[in-house]
Amino acid sequence: MNLKQNSLRRQPQQKRSQERVERILDAAAIVFDEVGFEAATTHAIAARADTAVGSLYQFFPDKLAIFNALELRHVDRVYVIWDKLLRPEVIQLPFADFIHTIRTQFQKLFEQPTSRIIFVQFFTSPTIFKNIDHSFTQEAIQFMTKLLQTRNPALTNKRSQLLSEICVHGINTLILLALRSDKAHCQEIFIEIEILLKAYLKDDIGDEITNNNSIQPWEKLAQLYQLNSRQSLILKYAAARPEITIQNCEAMFLDVSRRTLQRDIKVMLEQKLLLPQGNTDRRCYRFNRELPNL
Template sequence: MGRRQSEALLQTHQIMNPEKTTPNRQRKPQQTRSQKRVNHILDVAEQLFIDQGYDQTTTRAIAAQAQVPIGSLYQFFPDKNAIVRAIAQRYFAQQYQLFVTLHRQLSTAPIAVYVEQVVDAFDQFTTDHPGYQAILEQVIDFMTVADASQLDEFDQQILAELTHFLAQRNATLPNHKCEIIALTILKTVNELLWLSLTRDEEFRQALVDETKRLITSYLQSYCV
């Protein structure tokens, strides 16, 4: 699920989605090429951060590996921090799409099945993306206390989806209660899954299992 992002992440999201900020539709082919170049730069940078580490990776190395002029890289990303934020933002977008797909597939499933599959999917996401933890740790280092207290745009969307899901599963729950329950779930799962990444495999899996048990019991207490 979503993490703790600063306003700079949203600005990067706009850079990565110029079609949403540029009213001139005739420039779409150029924007598509730009988007492909951005994604290629991010792919290369992500692998370099994994292989060499953040501190050892330079923007010039990223540009050279991506085979783009350094000036072209700076057109999209003013510095290395912006690249890291953009990679994190891409992770969050992928996680949101994963959530939406699972959420809708499992909308009528027993709550234990729903929780198990959703939590397992997000846990698997971190395994499938070896740079996930390092990238997010770097982003967190950039953040202020105020940034950390905010929900990013994808967390807000997940929160809305969860709120709607709860209202559908128990029509007696008022909307403000559904919002509180959804926020509790979101924050709890985020924090516990993040914590699980810092431990050995046995402890990590045990914590994931306890997370599922906790959320399932919590939701069942509201007859969801």
């Protein structure tokens, strides 16, 4: 999603103009948050941005165009959080810290007027949206599925998909309740969200399941052979199951090409960490449990 292509009437060429656009968006988020989209006016937004309304119209034809630009800002911020949560240093946290990190990342996101107003409006006035629809919810479910399977590769696709659907739809409902509440009650609800997630996900990605607190054979090998984070997670998956396929790897790493994943597997085949099975058409791999380092 590109702000330049979707929302602006005129592209800001100079740094000062770019800063003015950002000020307008910041001001609009605050005004929308305070009085709602319907009651907001371009004059109120311009006044909050400390700029002339004529300057606002140079970049945005109306308040709807400003709102649509805020949609893109929200999406970009969500993507940044998703990227952070998928990093190995987060995935490998103890379970309680892992869930706490998820909660705090999204609570901080919704402390910002932009994301707060976009989220609430999506569930109350979806027809004004141009850049976000229900496919973004499905994208969130796909992200959650990837997050859960990365933490516990032994989870089946069916189980992780179900967990993700319950988490995303359930938490969205609670976040909407929180954002419609006063500040103190909002904080209470986010804390309860963390408690709920810990209780719901413990049996599938808790420390007892993922063994984050002890060194597993695959971890020793990953350290010994200096595997990268992606290769380490593939090896972890293979160690937890009878076999692994390239399709399993693609499900774990949706944004990584098959060729890159094949190179990762080739590295581990050469080091005899994985052993090939089957013919070329139905090739799969298994974890080598007979290595002397185990």
